[in-house]
Amino acid sequence: MGFLDEGSVFGSMVFQVLHGPFAIQNLAYFWGGATGKPPRQTGATGGTLMVGWQLWAAGAAVLAALTAVLAQIGVGGIDSNLATLLRTVVVVVALTGLLAINGQLCWHQLVLLPRVSLAALALSGLATGASWLCYFKALQLGPVARVAAIDKLSVVLIAVFGVWVLGEQLGPRGWIGVVLMAAGALLVALP
Numbered sequence: 285m286g287f288l289d290e291g292s293v294f295g296s297m298v299f300q301v302l303h304g305p306f307a308i309q310n311l312a313y314f315w316g317g318a319t320g321k322p323p324r325q326t327g328a329t330g331g332t333l334m335v336g337w338q339l340w341a342a343g344a345a346v347l348a349a350l351t352a353v354l355a356q357i358g359v360g361g362i363d364s365n366l367a368t369l370l371r372t373v374v375v376v377v378a379l380t381g382l383l384a385i386n387g388q389l390c391w392h393q394l395v396l397l398p399r400v401s402l403a404a405l406a407l408s409g410l411a412t413g414a415s416w417l418c419y420f421k422a423l424q425l426g427p428v429a430r431v432a433a434i435d436k437l438s439v440v441l442i443a444v445f446g447v448w449v450l451g452e453q454l455g456p457r458g459w460i461g462v463v464l465m466a467a468g469a470l471l472v473a474l475p
Contacts, residue, residue, distance in 0.1 A: 352435075359420055359423050365420070368413075422434070434469065440469070
C-alpha cells in the first residue's frame, strides 16, 4: 500500500480534508479571493459552522499535525538542518506562487511598511527559523508524539507572552485552559 493510496492512513486523511464533511469550501475566499467575505455554511442541526479565525486556527492545527508526521518521515537519513532548509525553500516557493496568483505580490509596497512592522516580522522570521531548526533536530532524535507535545507548549507560552507583552486579557477560565494544556503536553511528553 502506497503513502497516498486511498486505503492508507495519510491517503484517508487527505481524502477527508478534500471531500469530508468539513471540506474547505470556496478556496477563492480562503486564499484572498475577490469577495473577501466568508461563505455562510450551516451544519446538520442548522447552526453555523466555523468561519473566520476559528476555521483558520483549525486548519493550522490539522496542517501542523500533518507537518509533524511528514517531517518525522522526512528527517530520516538526512541532516536535520538540511531538512529545515528544504522545508523553508518549499514554503518560500509556495507562498510566492500563491501571492503572485492572487495579485498580492507587490514589492514596491514593502518600502511603505512601517519600520516597527518590518522589524517585528524580521525577528519573527528569525524565531521561526530557529524554532524549525530545533524542531527538526528534536524529530530526528525523538518520537513525534512527544516532540510535538513539548513543541505545543508554545501555546502556553503564547498565552503568557500575549498577556505580558501585548497586554491581552485572559480570564480565569482561559488560565485554567492554559494550565490544562501545559499539563496535557507534559503528560504526553514524559516517558
